[in-house]
Amino acid sequence: MRTPVNVTVTGAAGQIGYALLFRIASGAMLGPDTPVRLKLLEIPQGVKAAEGTAMELDDCAFPLLAGIDIDDDAGRAFDGANVALLVGARPRGAGMERADLLEANGGIFGPQGKAINDGAADDVRVLVVGNPANTNALIAAAHAPDVPADRFTAMTRLDHNRALSQVAHKAGVPVAEVRRLTIWGNHSATQYPDLFHADVAGTPGGTLTADKAWLTDDFIPTVAKRGAAIIDARGASSAASAANAAIDHVHDWVHGTPAGDWTSAGIVSRGEYGVPEGLVCSYPVTASDGAWHVVEDLEIDDFSRERIDASVAELAAERDTVRSLGLV
Numbered sequence: 001m002r003t004p005v006n007v008t009v010t011g012a013a014g015q016i017g018y019a020l021l022f023r024i025a026s027g028a029m030l031g032p033d034t035p036v037r038l039k040l041l042e043i044p045q046g047v048k049a050a051e052g053t054a055m056e057l058d059d060c061a062f063p064l065l066a067g068i069d070i071d072d073d074a075g076r077a078f079d080g081a082n083v084a085l086l087v088g089a090r091p092r093g094a095g096m097e098r099a100d101l102l103e104a105n106g107g108i109f110g111p112q113g114k115a116i117n118d119g120a121a122d123d124v125r126v127l128v129v130g131n132p133a134n135t136n137a138l139i140a141a142a143h144a145p146d147v148p149a150d151r152f153t154a155m156t157r158l159d160h161n162r163a164l165s166q167v168a169h170k171a172g173v174p175v176a177e178v179r180r181l182t183i184w185g186n187h188s189a190t191q192y193p194d195l196f197h198a199d200v201a202g203t204p205g206g207t208l209t210a211d212k213a214w215l216t217d218d219f220i221p222t223v224a225k226r227g228a229a230i231i232d233a234r235g236a237s238s239a240a241s242a243a244n245a246a247i248d249h250v251h252d253w254v255h256g257t258p259a260g261d262w263t264s265a266g267i268v269s270r271g272e273y274g275v276p277e278g279l280v281c282s283y284p285v286t287a288s289d290g291a292w293h294v295v296e297d298l299e300i301d302d303f304s305r306e307r308i309d310a311s312v313a314e315l316a317a318e319r320d321t322v323r324s325l326g327l328v
């Protein structure tokens with residue numbers, strides 16, 4: 001048997017953790033030939049529940065599951081991590097301002113970034129799911145100067161998958177026939193789902209954009225506000241779909257994206273498409289050889305530019321806030 005891959009998951013006792021761990025252990029994320037060792041990080045109050053989840057993982061007798069460690073110490077949990085899924089985060093409490101939220105999360109993602117820097121494996125790949133995901137990834141990366149910045153990513157794959165489904169429903173085609181959609185910017189209500197370069201069952205996605213009322217009043221807000229709609233309907237935030245998106249993100253990062261298609265991921269900008277360098281921004285990306293590559297040279301019209309710029313401005317404002325708080 002191959003050497004197990006160490007997968008660290010934070011917030012393991014939470015609802016996304018519960019939907020995520022079983023799929024990782026089943027091989028859905030890294031493939032049917034890759035054994036995994038799960039390293040679960042929780043706060044002390046979450047450890048008992050994580051132990052319960054670990055008992056259930058045991059009871060599945062997954063052939064690929066080589067072991068489970070549970071810890072409330074980041075140093076131990078990230079030691080030797082090849083893949084790190086940063087799910088646990090501080091939710092926005094009543095009366096909490098955005099700066100308070102960023103500060104509270106800085107207290108989590110700064111030390112976790114440092115622990116990754118100090119102890120993770122040389123090939124570590126980090127996906128930040130916990131919100132505000134893009135800026136939490138920025139904070140973690142800032143505390144890991146020895147880890148290449150392109151190993152830190154933020155999850156916008158759930159937004160991407162939501163957009164795929166919305167377009168498939170609208171066009172009346174199977175979701176597998178919708179390709180080359182893009183989520184630009186921040187994982188927040190300002191995100192911009194871009195259809196202009198899409199391929200919808202062989203028809204340019206731009207054909208759908210001719211219906212400006214549908215595009216601006218239906219498609220874009222439906223995708224951007226889907227999280228709130230799920231909370232409204234389910235009485236709890238997206239969990240299985242978020243876990244599924246995390247699986248998709250890491251799967252593609254490791255195994256590559258299909259030829260002729262791309263996906264969306266929050267990655268550290270190198271200035272592509274005029275986004276300030278260093279922001280963790282969602283881009284159209286392909287993956288090959290274990291790395292993300294921004295899809296270059298897409299034509300961006302004024303409609304898209306305005307929306308990308310608005311979301312990027314929000315990312316820059318979040319970065320300025322965490323800078324002023326001394327978190328990066």
Ligand code: NAI
Pocket residue numbers: 010011012013014015016017041042043045046087088089090091108128129130131132133155156157158159187237238239242
């Ligand atoms: P949850 O509240 O059910 O679970 C969070 C878990 O994290 C709890 O068990 C808590 O004890 C743990 N935790 C808190 N601080 C921690 C720390 N410092 N170290 C380790 N564990 C810690 O929340 P849920 O539903 O699982 O969501 C987790 C995060 O994912 C939230 O921030 C949520 O907003 C975000 N999210 C992001 C999405 C995306 O598309 N990027 C989609 C859906 C949710």
